[in-house]
Amino acid sequence: MNLWITLFVIAVTIFSYWFSRRLNRRNPTSPLTNVVFLSTTIIILILLASGLTFEDYTPGKNIMTFLLGPATVALAVPLHKNVQILKRYLVPILSGILLGVLSTLISVAALAKLLGLDQVITLSMLPKSVTVPIAVEITRIVGGDPALTAAFVVATGTGGSMIAFWLLDRLKIQNPICRGLAIGTTAHGQGTAIAIQEGELPGAMAGIAMALTAVFTSFLAPFLIPFLLIIF
Amino acid sequence: MRWLKIVLQIAFLWLLFMVGDLVVSLLHIPVPGNVFGMLLLFGLLTFNIIPLKWVEEGAGLLLKHMAFFFIPIAVGLMVWGDLFLAQGIQLLTVVMIGAVVTILTTAYTVLFLAKKYDKKEGERA
Incomplete structure (x- = not known):
């Protein structure tokens, strides 16, 4: 391990984050100024230009993601502050997340079939709206490739959090409960990180959506996925 | 002083995360440890077992920069x-x-x- 490389990639990551946040604040509604998308693009380009690989980046990555666990735990705070809303709209909230999970599984299976994708790729893609550790477990159960699944989870998190609020703006859906749940069900933690920038209530809703999407998908996927592969 | 408080609060959140991880792996619950830790903290706050001010500032700082933690993970896409x-x-x-x-x-x-729902509530009122 090279200490200088690690310090370099951490500096590059922090710089890219700072730069992306500035651009995002200037133009917050464009999908292209999504902080994770923009920073990641800049970092990959810098790594490629300096001849570094992902292996060189990994020690720095492990240091920088150390606080992701506690940050997820911290989502309990906005959730606690909005507990009255959670109680009042419990049925709409649960229904929205459950139907969202079903729609993910069905649409991905149908689209993959339509485009003639390889079955291992399809299986690895199905749990894409769940946080990585759970998605990897599900993919093992149904017979997908864990590394590929992790890549699809991140791609969905990035793509989903780029377009969710942009799309809801186009449809004039401004209800914060609705926005938080939609981005959390689609884009798990990455969507939640974007939702919390919009406000405490959407952040809280995205957090609960992320948690329940993980639970619903892990119960439904092992039964539903073999069935979906037969009908499509 | 303020920074010391924030560091201690984040350390406490980290402890809850570790507890969540442990419980999930012992009981084979189908949620990740960090999500279980979140539900745990939510329970502790809602049943008034710990006061909000124990975690509020540290949580606020972590949530403000939550997107940052996903950037190094997304860089992993370059492998594909x-x-x-x-x-x-x-x-x-x-x-x-x-x-x-x-x-x-x-x-x-x-x-x-x-x-x-809102309509039903309106009729009852």
Whole structure:
């Protein structure tokens, strides 16, 4: 391990984050100024230009993601502050997340079939709206490739959090409960990180959506996925 | 002093995360340790076992920069460059259309049911 490389990639990551946040604040509604998308693009380009690989980046990555666990735990705070809303709209909230999970599984299976994708790729893609550790477990159960699944989870998190609020703006859906749940069900933690920038209530809703999407998908996927592969 | 407080609060959140991880792996619960830790803290706050001020500032700082923690993870996508070059259009189509379907399904379900709910409450009042 090279200490200088690690310090370099951490500096590059922090710089890219700072730069992306500035651009995002200037133009917050464009999908292209999504902080994770923009920073990641800049970092990959810098790594490629300096001849570094992902292996060189990994020690720095492990240091920088150390606080992701506690940050997820911290989502309990906005959730606690909005507990009255959670109680009042419990049925709409649960229904929205459950139907969202079903729609993910069905649409991905149908689209993959339509485009003639390889079955291992399809299986690895199905749990894409769940946080990585759970998605990897599900993919093992149904017979997908864990590394590929992790890549699809991140791609969905990035793509989903780029377009969710942009799309809801186009449809004039401004209800914060609705926005938080939609981005959390689609884009798990990455969507939640974007939702919390919009406000405490959407952040809280995205957090609960992320948690329940993980639970619903892990119960439904092992039964539903073999069935979906037969009908499509 | 303020920074010391924030550091201690983050250390406490980290402790809850470790407890969550431990419980999940011991009981084989189908949620990740950090999500279980979140539900644990939510329970502790809601049942007034710990006061909000124990965690509020540390949590606020972590949540403000939550997106940062996903950046190094997303950089991992560079490993899949070849696959995306070979089948990029198809894969991207499935990922993006799948995301749009999920966003619309959840958004309209919640919107529709929440409206119905509010109407019912209105009639009762």
